[in-house]
Amino acid sequence: MAKESIRIVIRQPLHKLIKEWADVLGVDDFGEVVNFLLLDLKRTGYLPNSQSTVNTTSHQKQDIKPDTYDDASELAGLF
Numbered sequence: 001m002a003k004e005s006i007r008i009v010i011r012q013p014l015h016k017l018i019k020e021w022a023d024v025l026g027v028d029d030f031g032e033v034v035n036f037l038l039l040d041l042k043r044t045g046y047l048p049n050s051q052s053t054v055n056t057t058s059h060q061k062q063d064i065k066p067d068t069y070d071d072a073s074e075l076a077g078l079f
Helices: 012-025 030-043 071-076
Strands: none
16 A cells, blocks of 8 residues: 555535545544545446446446455555
8 A cells, every 4th residue: 555645625515425424434534534435436446537427227346355455455454
């Protein structure tokens, strides 16, 4: 996992959403919420610029084998 970090600004209308996700995840660091959401997008196959919209009705989640390395294992180290 890269040690480099970047600074981002979450616009005020999204603060409530970020706080709700923090409660769900049981974390105090809002940066961890953003990391979780981005890794989840990556895990579910969303790639920027690949489609203008994501069709959730036809999107199938991929089976993750427990013995393979994936980004979710990176996230586990954050908690």
